[in-house]
Amino acid sequence: MSSTPYWGPNFDALQETDPEIAGVVLDELARLRSGLQLIASENFTSPAVLAATGSTLSNKYAEGYPGRRYYGGCADVDVAEEIGIARAKELFGADHANLQPHSGASANLAVYAALLKPGDTVLAMDLKHGGHLTHGSPVNFSGQWFTNVSYGVSEGSETIDYDHVRAQAREHRPKMIIAGATAYPRLIDFAAFREIADEVGAYLMVDAAHFIGLVAGKAIPSPVPYADVVSFTTHKVLRGPRGGMILCREELATKIDKAVFPFLQGGPLMHVVAAKAVVLKEAASAEYQQYARQVIANAQALVEGLQDQGMRAVSGGTDTHLALIDLRGVGVTGRDAEARCDAARITLNKNAIPFDPEKPMVASGVRVGTPSVTTQGMGAEQMKDVASLIGRAVRADLDTEPGRADIEQVAQEVSALVSKFPAYPDPSA
Numbered sequence: 153m154s155s156t157p158y159w160g161p162n163f164d165a166l167q168e169t170d171p172e173i174a175g176v177v178l179d180e181l182a183r184l185r186s187g188l189q190l191i192a193s194e195n196f197t198s199p200a201v202l203a204a205t206g207s208t209l210s211n212k213y214a215e216g217y218p219g220r221r222y223y224g225g226c227a228d229v230d231v232a233e234e235i236g237i238a239r240a241k242e243l244f245g246a247d248h249a250n251l252q253p254h255s256g257a258s259a260n261l262a263v264y265a266a267l268l269k270p271g272d273t274v275l276a277m278d279l280k281h282g283g284h285l286t287h288g289s290p291v292n293f294s295g296q297w298f299t300n301v302s303y304g305v306s307e308g309s310e311t312i313d314y315d316h317v318r319a320q321a322r323e324h325r326p327k328m329i330i331a332g333a334t335a336y337p338r339l340i341d342f343a344a345f346r347e348i349a350d351e352v353g354a355y356l357m358v359d360a361a362h363f364i365g366l367v368a369g370k371a372i373p374s375p376v377p378y379a380d381v382v383s384f385t386t387h388k389v390l391r392g393p394r395g396g397m398i399l400c401r402e403e404l405a406t407k408i409d410k411a412v413f414p415f416l417q418g419g420p421l422m423h424v425v426a427a428k429a430v431v432l433k434e435a436a437s438a439e440y441q442q443y444a445r446q447v448i449a450n451a452q453a454l455v456e457g458l459q460d461q462g463m464r465a466v467s468g469g470t471d472t473h474l475a476l477i478d479l480r481g482v483g484v485t486g487r488d489a490e491a492r493c494d495a496a497r498i499t500l501n502k503n504a505i506p507f508d509p510e511k512p513m514v515a516s517g518v519r520v521g522t523p524s525v526t527t528q529g530m531g532a533e534q535m536k537d538v539a540s541l542i543g544r545a546v547r548a549d550l551d552t553e554p555g556r557a558d559i560e561q562v563a564q565e566v567s568a569l570v571s572k573f574p575a576y577p578d579p580s581a
């Protein structure tokens with residue numbers, strides 16, 4: 153483990169000006185360095201991405217797009233955005249790319265704004281089966297401003313029921329169909345979605361936030377040839393800065409750009425746009441492609457290990473970076489498993505499983521993902537150890553003395569394992 157407190161840009165200045173916030177940064181870094189990070193939507197960005205994100209490009213107002221800005225002095229940031237757009241189009245084979253959405257939710261709101269009018273009908277995956285807040289949840293703009301209908305997974309296979317998608321599309325004639333989820337471990341059949349969308353005259357939007365990094369790394373098939381619009385975040389498997397991005401067909405480019413700015417956002421975060429350009433360069437490398445394949449191999453090894461621990465993988469396994477684990481066989485709720493793992497320095501999240509009998513805040517499962525541990529250099533061998541540590545942690549009752557002792561032992565073993573694969577090691581060591 154590194155003795156260097158932090159090596160991000162300008163940390164000395166932060167420590168001098170604001171020791172309290174510098175302390176938060178150090179505490180969080182210590183947490184990353186001493187625990188297992190298994191949140192499927194997180195990753196460790198590279199030094200280059202961190203440097204761009206922490207750069208003076210943060211200062212520039214640049215409403216508009218390259219060559220068409222509302223402020224002077226944008227020639228340099230124009231170059232960063234143009235490079236990023238060109239790299240995104242090349243990497244994903246897309247007609248058009250917009251790098252300005254501040255987040256995945258903003259990207260999705262922009263797609264709705266570009267293609268729909270309030271009240272229009274949208275068909276998307278049920279949140280309870282792995283969908284996303286912005287795909288029609290009643291507490292979100294998507295559920296309040298649009299008419300939502302949903303599809304789900306089959307009870308037997310726990311994979312998307314394409315007959316149900318088609319039946320829902322025929323019955324409700326949605327203006328847009330969304331493919332994509334936050335807790336779905338299997339590949340999505342984009343050709344089937346395209347066929348259904350064409351049959352009913354709907355736009356096909358793919359929310360690729362979770363798996364776009366695997367697409368960038370050529371480890372799984374791309375939705376780009378099938379979708380009208382592909383939205384995603386840049387900070388999950390893709391390993392870029394926090395933010396969003398939209399790809400689309402040429403004929404929708406102006407609508408998408410106008411929806412992002414000026415309809416939805418003001419000034420773009422040019423330091424983040426530049427960092428997105430950096431990660432698009434990194435993701436085009438052979439090393440990144442190897443990384444993407446290893447993320448999947450690790451997720452599959454982790455599933456095997458968890459099954460050996462008596463836990464069931466929803467749908468029987470995974471084709472991607474994440475797995476959804478049904479804990480009913482070990483008699484532990486997702487909420488308790490999350491708390492026990494947290495105490496053992498294993499960070500993951502409780503998650504509803506399809507047809508879950510528990511409330512969402514309790515849940516019968518957990519979601520695990522391998523983007524972060526793979527960035528740290530762990531492989532299938534370590535995933536067996538990780539599965540065993542999870543198996544011991546979820547069974548340790550924090551309300552009992554022996555349970556607390558077990559958790560403490562697991563926590564020590566977690567730290568010992570992670571110290572061999574440190575996140576953000578000292579580059580001068």
Ligand code: DSN
Nearest residue numbers: 192193256284334335
């Ligand atoms: N919060 C993200 C996730 O964890 O999947 C989705 O937005």
